[in-house]
Amino acid sequence: MPYFTRLILFLFCLMVLVESRKPKRKRWTGQVEMPKPSHLYKKNLDMTKIRKGKPQQLLRVDEHDFSMRPAFGGPAIPVGVDVQVESLDSISEVDMDFTMTLYLRHYWKDERLAFSSASNKSMTFDGRLVKKIWVPDVFFVHSKRSFTHDTTTDNIMLRVFPDGHVLYSMRITVTAMCNMDFSHFPLDSQTCSLELESYAYTDEDLMLYWKNGDESLKTDEKISLSQFLIQKFHTTSRLAFYSSTGWYNRLYINFTLRRHIFFFLLQTYFPATLMVMLSWVSFWIDRRAVPARVSLGITTVLTMTTIITGVNASMPRVSYVKAVDIYLWVSFVFVFLSVLEYAAVNYLTTVQERKERKLREKFPCMCGMLHSKTMMLDGSYSESEANSLAGYPRSHILTEEERQDKIVVHLGLSGEANAARKKGLLKGQMGFRIFQNTHAIDKYSRLIFPASYIFFNLIYWSVFS
Secondary structure (H helix, E strand, O other): OHHHHHHHHHHHHHHHHHHHHOOOOOOOOOOOOOOOOHHHOOOOOOHHHOOOOOOOOOOOHHHOOOOOOOOOOOOOEEEEEEEEEEEEEEEEOOOOEEEEEEEEEEEEEOHHHOOOOOOOOOEEEOHHHHOOOOOOOEEEEOEEEEEEOOOOOOOEEEEEOOOOEEEEEEEEEEEEEOOOOOOOOOOOEEEEEEEEEEOOOOOOOEEEEEOOHHHHEEEOOOOOOOOEEEEEEEEEEEEEEEOOOEEEEEEEEEEEEEEOOHHHHHHHHHHHHHHHHHHHHHHHOOOOOHHHHHHHHHHHHHHHHHHHHHHHHOOOOOOOOOHHHHHHHHHHHHHHHHHHHHHHHHHHHHHHHHHHHHHHHHOHHHHHOOHHHOOOOOOOOOHHHHHHHOOOOOOOOOOHHHHHHHHHHHHHHHHHHHHHHHHHHHHOHHHHHHHHOOHHHHHHHHHHHHHHHHHHHHHHHHHHO
């Protein structure tokens, strides 16, 4: 019985399995279902992604040894160069250098890169191929810092033509040394140069030359500098000799800069001139106003010192005198002389007052006498005339004792007047008047100082401008 039951169950399960694998009949709806096209079920294939085997290489880079220059062992390979200056970034007087951004391009022929192609006139590559082939080893002589731009990728371009000609271009920023002469600063012009040369190959292996002469150097029309006017760009070339390695071709990018003077007129020359003119104000101040004249002189001296220090702080410490130093130091001397002028006036005033005080102490009877009436007395004057010169009326009769005292006074003054007159004749009447009246020093200073300074300015600007 159990075996019979198991057989029935097995047959039943087998029938259910067979029925489940049979296709189900669809219910008739009255519509005929059309068969769908087979190409809608198949995925469209991208023919560009189908690899048909290894592509043919136009540049047979792996078949040659590019560690050697083209035509190795033969004549020197000519390498043409042209440059497009993008910008002059900065000129530093303190460091004596300049920073320039440029496009540097090389032209040469390498038959190992020649290829046959009827459709491609040239092929362009980026910097990845440069590491696999030979390129000229040009470097910047006297450069301090330089780099090739790498944003967003290395700014390098390589273009190969079917006959093997190669164009190699890169964008570079270089900081190079510039020997500047500041003897005429800030009325100066500077000539700087960027020098290119092969590092390893002498003129027997590599010949550098400007591809189109002076036309090989081009500049952007928008190049400008804040302190300089770019006057001229030009190219030159010559041979450079090294005692250890030999002769090399060297190319020069020369440019001339003219400094703008207006900035220095506002910041240096005008303030210095105004300080000199301010120091002349003391000539119109009363000589007895000691605090006013002394404080004015010291202020102008300190201000000139500040101007000189500020100008030299932005300049290199050169061992020669610059044009601006001449102007500032001469202006400083004029300011300092105005201080000394008042010192002389004050000293001579003190000496004169001391002499007058001693004279009053020696002859107390002169206190009420007029100076103009006691300048000279000789024996030809009568008693009444002597009394009149002494300040007394003719009707006033002096005693014999008083008359002798007055005559002694007049004779003493007459001797001093005669001595002063003789001294004036020896030294000149003009000098005598100046030292007798200290106000005359200020009067002549009002003319001498401005005239001398104007004369100095005429000579200065005619020589350095």
